[in-house]
Amino acid sequence: MQKIIKRKANKQVQIIKAFILDALSWAYIALVSYKIIYEKIIIDVRYPEFAWKQPIYSLYFGIAVSIIFFFTNFSLGKGLFGLIKIDENDSATSKPFAFLGYLLIALTFLTGFYVSQVSIKEFFSANGLEGAKRIFTALIHPNWGIFEQGLFAAIETIYMAFIATAIAIPIAFILGFFAARNLMSGNKFAFFCYSALRAVLNISRSIEPLVWAIIFSVWVGIGPFSGMLALCLHSIASLTKQYSEQIESINDGPVEAITATGAHPIQVVWFGVVPQIVLPYLSYTIYRWDINVRMATVIGLVGGGGIGNLLMQYQGQARWSEVGLLVILIAAIVWTMDWASSVIREALK
Amino acid sequence: MLEIKNLEKVYPNGHHALKDISFSVPKGEFLVVIGLSGSGKSTMLRCINRLHDPTGGEILFNGVDSTKLKGSSLRKMRSEIGMIFQHFNLIPRKTVMANVLSGNLSRTGVLKSILGIYDPEVVERAKKYIDIVGLKGKEKNRADNLSGGQQQRVSIARALMQNPKILLADEPVASLDPATSHSVMQYLKKVNEELGVTVICNLHFLSLVRQYAHRVVALKHGKLIYDGRPLEISEEWFKTIYGEDAVEVTIN
Ligand SMILES: Nc1ncnc2c1ncn2[C@@H]1O[C@H](COP(=O)(O)OP(=O)(O)OP(=O)(O)O)[C@@H](O)[C@H]1O
Ligand SMILES: [Mg+2]
Secondary structure (H helix, E strand, O other): OOHHHHHHHHHHHHHHHHHHHHHHHHHHHHHHHHHHHHHHHOOOOOOOOOHHHHHHHHHHHHHHHHHOOOOOOOOOOHHHOOOOOOOOOOOHHHHHHHHHHHHHHHHHHHHHHHHHOOOHHHHHHHHHHHHHHHHHHHHHHHHHHHHHHHHHHHHHHHHHHHHHHHHHHHHHHHHHHHHHHHOOOOOHHHHHHHOOOOOHHHHHHHEEEEEEEHHHHOOOOOOHHHHHHHHHHHHHHHHHHHHHHHHHHHOHHHHHHHHOOOOOHHHHHHHHHHHHHHHHHHHHHHHHHHHHHHHHHHHOOOOOOOHHHHHHHHOOOOOHHHHHHHHHHHHHHHHHHHHHHHHHHHHOO | OOEEEEEEEOOOOEEEEEEEEEEOOOOOEEEEOOOOOOOOOHHHHHHOOOOOOEEEEEHHHHEEOOOHHHHOOOOOOOOOOEOOOOOOOOOOOOEEEHHHHHHHHHHHOHHHHHHOOHHHHHHHHHHHHHHHOOOOOOOOOOHOOOOOHHHHHHHHHHHHHHHOOEEEEEEEOOOOHHHHHHHHHHHHHHHHOOOOOEEEEEEOOHHHHHHHHHHEEEEEEOOEEEEEEEHHHHHHHHHHHHHHOOOOOOOO
């Protein structure tokens, strides 16, 4: 009896979800059609104005249209939430509700092209091709005169990435245990710590290292240190997540066996958990260093020091031969790191 | 030695796995627990060393109610009860020696054990038990590279390292072939007879039960339905325990 009530409640939730999805889809269609197809393509407004009433009217429109269509098979939400019966041998992609899906995808493509100002004309204009030729000639005639300067900056980048990873490892190693659900669901306090830590990690991971680098370059000044801090913070968050997921996927057997010997909880973790995770940990860590070296070059662009910084300076002065040399150096670093990290990770398996 | 009184276990999901179970185990006995899959055998074993927490009743271990213990006294109690698992549950990537030594963790300080410092007499003892389970010369082999039967013997040595008063064995031979099963059971028998360790063992094969058990208890749907000598299990009892359609399979 209880189960039936539960299933009914569940179905109501699904219906509400389906309706919201429908309404939002139609509102999106209305808004995009108005802003892109009408304003841009048909009457070609140069500086279209944004007013809050536009999305709000679209939402009204969306709700109205979806009320009409909700009782037909054209409802995308009902289709996606399994409220329309589909024969198992029949594919869902040929059903009427899929049509709305196709329309959404097509409109999104169209908008994407318009917003990114895709223009074949400019790509192949005489002027443009001339510029491209100039830059490519310079790039393939790199200025080896700045090789030493470039190499020095490259070494700075590699060490910056290394130290960022190295500092992140022990911190993430410890945090990893606290972020692992299977170890932390014992009591309420532990679970609270787990949830809080997870939230903090998710937030700091969702802020790009590039943004962190900008923040730190204001905080500690432009230079390798700010880039290092940005990478370090990002590495801690990412490694902790990967480490804790590894802990969550371990085999419980050894943990139980060590618990059964009467060992202290720290011993249980050290002897039951750690031996199961060292290899994956090493592999993640090396991969993280590899990623950090690549990111370090990019982070240099916003004042994080290293080779990216140099690249930014020469690009600003339009000295393309120098840029060409730096590009070669960066490619060499990335390629080497890629190769080294895959060789090491393969050997660890 | 062990006295179980009105033991109850209800899992958090509401499943009532053990219903009012009472029996006692005298010192030195080889007790075998039988019953169908899902009848609650593992649950009962795990309640005894508190890998699961019972939801009712008492378990008197040497006169102390172990269901109330916490922290270090719980660990002390666990250290006196060895456990052997169906899937051996050895520490992966570690040597036989390291695995056997892990049986002594409760008597080693946390820092010392992490640094890998063991007293010479502890290492001597580990060698002795490795010898007893017939694995002399394999101390430095990685435990997960051994055969199933050998791994189970390593886990017996690990349990012996605890100097246990009771050895719990949860289907110790269920993932082994018949010949290896007998050899592992022989070692359990040896531990029981020569070292005087009380053994409580879950088994599926009645032929093994008849050969090794001093006494048998049977569970069905979480209730204790039989308690007696192995040879007294008649055709009728067999049908009650395992169901009308059951046919006995033997392994030799
Ligand atoms: N963690 C758990 N949560 C909820 N129910 C469980 C849990 N563990 C076991 N059970 C249930 O309790 C009952 C008894 O399980 P138990 O593992 O003790 O049986 P068993 O006799 O050891 O069976 P088998 O011979 O298959 O090992 C089963 O019905 C099982 O589904
Ligand atoms: Mg079981």
